[in-house]
Amino acid sequence: MQTQNVDTLAAVAAVDLVKVYGSGDTAVRALDGVTVGFARAQFTAIMGPSGSGKSTLMHCLAGLDTATSGQALLGGTDLTRQSDKVLTKVRRERIGFVFQAFNLLPQLTAAQNIVLPLELSGRRPDPHLYSHLTESLGIVGRLDHRPGELSGGQQQRVAIARALMSRPEVVFADEPTGNLDSRSGAEVLLFLRNSVRELGQTIVMVTHDPGAAAYADRVVLLADGRVAGELDRPDITSVSDALQSLAVAR
Numbered sequence: 123m124q125t126q127n128v129d130t131l132a133a134v135a136a137v138d139l140v141k142v143y144g145s146g147d148t149a150v151r152a153l154d155g156v157t158v159g160f161a162r163a164q165f166t167a168i169m170g171p172s173g174s175g176k177s178t179l180m181h182c183l184a185g186l187d188t189a190t191s192g193q194a195l196l197g198g199t200d201l202t203r204q205s206d207k208v209l210t211k212v213r214r215e216r217i218g219f220v221f222q223a224f225n226l227l228p229q230l231t232a233a234q235n236i237v238l239p240l241e242l243s244g245r246r247p248d249p250h251l252y253s254h255l256t257e258s259l260g261i262v263g264r265l266d267h268r269p270g271e272l273s274g275g276q277q278q279r280v281a282i283a284r285a286l287m288s289r290p291e292v293v294f295a296d297e298p299t300g301n302l303d304s305r306s307g308a309e310v311l312l313f314l315r316n317s318v319r320e321l322g323q324t325i326v327m328v329t330h331d332p333g334a335a336a337y338a339d340r341v342v343l344l345a346d347g348r349v350a351g352e353l354d355r356p357d358i359t360s361v362s363d364a365l366q367s368l369a370v371a372r
């Protein structure tokens with residue numbers, strides 16, 4: 123088993139993670155032995171060509187999908203060995219999610235959406251954190267509105283407040299700016315960036331956009347289900363160049 127290069131104190135880590143979809147002639151090896159750690163209080167972007175395994179890696183690390191072999195570590199917990207019941211609890215209490223399609227409940231107000239995961243796990247929302255998040259996200263005036271009455275950018279900011287309210291060990295963001303115009307996207311990314319600095323939040327984001335990845339501290343590159351490289355302190359040019367080299371190497 124590959125254990126080198128994995129920070130065992132990382133917030134999240136994959137160790138020799140393999141995911142095979144299907145079987146026999148139609149089997150697809152979506153992850154082919156991925157070993158990578160995601161440090162606490164860091165913002166990491168996962169990038170790579172279409173089909174390289176980005177979503178599969180995120181889903182296995184978030185307990186949304188089961189790996190075929192290897193370990194998916196959240197803190198000290200190997201998610202590959204947990205029952206569905208435990209995984210549901212882990213997702214609700216220890217992980218925050220931000221999705222491209224926002225995934226807010228349409229019949230609830232913004233305020234109710236933000237505190238829902240905490241209420242489901244029987245915890246009281248911290249009023250100071252609630253005020254801090256809703257103020258810094260600029261949604262105080264929209265809290266009584268339902269998602270259908272909010273713009274895409276406002277819905278995503280509500281979704282971010284919901285993800286951060288439980289002080290999760292990690293926030294997984296899947297193309298969080300994919301449905302937003304560039305200005306709303308930049309606001310969302312800046313807020314995610316600031317939550318790392320101000321709240322010590324750990325963020326792992328899948329994106330196709332080099333501009334979005336440039337907000338991260340680090341980029342992990344995947345190709346064909348394997349780690350193909352990484353960049354520290356990325357900027358748009360270094361990310362675009364790295365993606366270009368991966369495309370040429372294929």
Ligand SMILES: Nc1ncnc2c1ncn2[C@@H]1O[C@H](COP(=O)(O)OP(=O)(O)OP(=O)(O)O)[C@@H](O)[C@H]1O
Nearest residue numbers: 143144150152170171172173174175176177178179
């Ligand atoms: N449920 C599934 N059943 C079979 N194959 C799958 C399934 N999900 C993903 N795959 C395959 O696994 C590989 C990795 O897919 P994955 O969605 O993780 O890639 P990705 O890098 O996120 O792609 P994209 O950038 O296009 O979203 C691809 O070849 C894909 O077709």
